[in-house]
Structure formats: structure tokens, C-alpha cells
Amino acid sequence: MTNKLLTFTAAMAFGATAAMAEEVHVYNWSDYIDEELLSKFEEETGIDLVYDVFDSNELLETKMLAGGSGYDVVVPTGSFLQRQIAAGAFQKLDKSKLPNLENMWDVIEDRTAQYDPGNEYSINYMWGTTGIGVNTGKVAEVLGDDAPINSLDLVFDPANMEKLAACGVYFLDAPTEMIPAALKYLGLNPDSKDADEIEKAGEVLMAVRPYVAKFHSSEYINALANGDICVAFGWSGDILQARDRAAEADNGVEVAYNAPTEGALMWFDQMAIPTDAPNPDGAHKFLNFIMDAENMAAASNYVYYANGNKASQEFLVEDVIGDTAIYPDEATLENLYTVSPYDPKVQRVVTRLWTKIKSGT
Numbered sequence: 128m129t130n131k132l133l134t135f136t137a138a139m140a141f142g143a144t145a146a147m148a149e150e151v152h153v154y155n156w157s158d159y160i161d162e163e164l165l166s167k168f169e170e171e172t173g174i175d176l177v178y179d180v181f182d183s184n185e186l187l188e189t190k191m192l193a194g195g196s197g198y199d200v201v202v203p204t205g206s207f208l209q210r211q212i213a214a215g216a217f218q219k220l221d222k223s224k225l226p227n228l229e230n231m232w233d234v235i236e237d238r239t240a241q242y243d244p245g246n247e248y249s250i251n252y253m254w255g256t257t258g259i260g261v262n263t264g265k266v267a268e269v270l271g272d273d274a275p276i277n278s279l280d281l282v283f284d285p286a287n288m289e290k291l292a293a294c295g296v297y298f299l300d301a302p303t304e305m306i307p308a309a310l311k312y313l314g315l316n317p318d319s320k321d322a323d324e325i326e327k328a329g330e331v332l333m334a335v336r337p338y339v340a341k342f343h344s345s346e347y348i349n350a351l352a353n354g355d356i357c358v359a360f361g362w363s364g365d366i367l368q369a370r371d372r373a374a375e376a377d378n379g380v381e382v383a384y385n386a387p388t389e390g391a392l393m394w395f396d397q398m399a400i401p402t403d404a405p406n407p408d409g410a411h412k413f414l415n416f417i418m419d420a421e422n423m424a425a426a427s428n429y430v431y432y433a434n435g436n437k438a439s440q441e442f443l444v445e446d447v448i449g450d451t452a453i454y455p456d457e458a459t460l461e462n463l464y465t466v467s468p469y470d471p472k473v474q475r476v477v478t479r480l481w482t483k484i485k486s487g488t
């Protein structure tokens with residue numbers, strides 16, 4: 128009895144303390160941070176960090192538009208951010224709480240202003256490209272040494288895909304990445320909002336659909352690294368992480384990333400604070416922590432994505448700052464395109480088409 132009472136009292140006291148501890152809830156992409164930074168934030172601020180991950184803008188958008196997500200910081204891609212700002216999903220940043228904003232890179236701020244004019248609602252976390260990851264050995268076995276590993280022909284020409292199906296191909300489960308790529312393959316504007324053109328892109332995807340083992344936006348990292356698949360249409364840094372995981376495993380798998388020579392999508396992932404964030408003050412502390420030059424460099428050095436922080440550049444390892452697949456040179460930059468959000472009518476076309484493509488019917 129006494130024991131029970133004691134336990135009960137202790138639990139109450141513990142519960143009360145736990146309820147009082149400050150928390151920040153962050154919702155970021157999977158495989159997108161050096162987790163040591165998470166404990167560093169907790170040590171420096173005394174705030175408990177609750178860190179969840181996702182791999183789909185559509186999923187994040189559903190949560191943002193529904194409201195009440197409970198998150199203090201989320202990371203939509205620019206084109207999604209833009210329409211979520213329009214829907215009232217985010218609050219303006221209090222720049223007086225963000226002294227590390229001075230570390231940010233004007234070149235990237237100019238580009239992200241396309242989605243968030245004046246960068247009033249967001250800071251850039253990472254940016255990158257969408258392209259082709261290959262297991263070089265297996266692809267050469269299947270298609271020969273002159274396989275077009277840096278061309279959209281690899282993934283959109285059914286003759287290539289029919290052969291590659293034997294060693295395994297994954298595509299992103301992301302219509303806003305795959306449709307622009309298919310439009311580019313057709314020589315059309317990748318940012319086209321024309322329903323007929325989008326249908327044509329759908330035909331490109333349907334023609335290779337039988338040879339795609341899976342549409343998924345994060346599993347391809349390990350699948351490539353393990354040698355379970357030989358091609359992934361995915362995100363630059365993720366494929367470079369697969370390259371490193373294979374090298375660490377010393378399993379004979381060699382992974383390479385190429386932005387397609389026809390042109391590649393360049394995207395920007397932006398940290399923003401939901402309008403109904405439970406702890407906006409803590410959210411600003413997290414953003415400021417992330418914008419610290421050394422913290423931002425640690426994140427990029429770990430995940431192989433470029434960031435929008437100029438001051439971080441002196442802390443980047445050569446493998447990152449010196450790799451044009453991560454920090455593109457002028458010539459590479461010229462070959463990158465960006466996209467803007469679909470309006471609701473076109474979005475319905477895209478959503479319907481994507482469901483059809485994934486089901487393959």
C-alpha cells in the first residue's frame with residue numbers, strides 16, 4: 128500500500144517535470160541529418176528534441192493543410208512551400224531571433240525567393256538535384272560499357288528498362304519529380320501545366336512501368352548500397368549516401384550518381400514554422416542552431432547535399448564542396464531547371480495520373 132502510494136507520488140512528480148520540460152518537434156526528410164546534431168541541440172539548449180522523419184511532400188502537405196500536426200519545424204520543398212504559404216500553413220519568421228541568418232548565402236536566397244518572396248517564412252536547409260543512381264558494375268553487365276548512365280534514356284527508353292528490370296529499378300514515389308523528368312525526356316517544358324503534355328509524360332512512364340520494381344522515396348538508398356537494385360531515379364545526396372554505404376560495407380558494389388545530361392530538376396528544401404506550432408520560440412532556436420556555420424557544414428558533410436549557408440562552406444570537406452554533383456559548377460548549373468506548384472485543377476490531373484501509373488493499369 129505504502130509502496131504503491133510512493134510509486135504513485137513519484138510518478139506524479141515525474142509526470143509534472145516531464146510536462147514542464149520544453150520540447151521542440153521537428154519533422155524532416157529521412158536520411159537528412161547527422162544525428163549527433165540532434166543531441167548537440169539538446170545539450171546546448173536544454174530543450175527536448177522530438178525528431179520525426181518523412182519521405183514525401185504530399186504526405187507533409189496533407190498534414191500541413193489539415194493543421195494540428197504538433198510540429199514546430201517542417202521541411203517542405205520550395206514548390207510545396209509556396210502553396211502551403213498561400214494556404215496560411217506557416218507563420219512569418221521572427222528574424223530578430225535568428226542572428227545566424229547572416230550566414231546564409233544570397234545566391235540561394237535569391238532562388239528560394241521564387242517560392243517564398245523575401246524569404247519571410249523559411250530558411251534553406253539543403254538543395255540538390257534529382258537524377259540517376261546506378262550500380263555501375265551491374266548496369267555495365269546488362270547494357271554494356273557504354274550504357275547511358277547519365278541520360279534519361281537509361282530510365283525512359285523501354286528497350287533499356289526491359290533489360291534493367293532483371294537487376295532491379297526503383298523510381299521515386301513523387302509525381303512532381305517524375306513527371307517533369309518525363310516531360311524533359313520528351314523535349315517539353317518540365318514545368319508544363321498543360322494537361323495534354325502531362326498526359327504525354329504519363330505515357331512515357333506507363334511504357335516503362337512494367338520494368339519498375341518499386342516506387343519508393345527512401346528505400347532505394349539501402350537497396351542500391353546492398354546491390355538489391357541496379358538503378359534508382361532519386362535524389363543526389365541519397366544516392367551518394369548509397370555510394371558510401373556500399374564502400375563501407377566493402378561488398379563490391381560501386382554506386383554512381385549522375386544528373387541527366389538532358390537537364391535535371393534542382394530543388395530547395397526549406398525549414399518553416401507551422402502557423403499552429405506549439406513552440407514557435409523553440410522552433411526559432413532550432414532554426415538558428417541549424418544556421419550555425421559549423422552545424423550546417425556537419426549536416427552537409429554527412430548527407431552529401433549542398434546547403435544555403437555561405438559561412439558553412441569553409442567547414443565542408445573536399446568530397447562535398449569539391450564535387451560538382453553536390454556543388455555544381457557553372458556549366459552544370461546551366462543544365463538544371465526548377466519547377467513551380469500545380470494549381471488545384473492540374474494537381475487533380477497529376478494525382479489521378481500518378482495513381483494510374485503506380486497501379487500500372
Ligand code: N2P
Pocket residue numbers: 156157158159204362365394396
Ligand atoms: C532526403 C531527401 C531529400 C530530398 N532523403 C527531397 N527533397
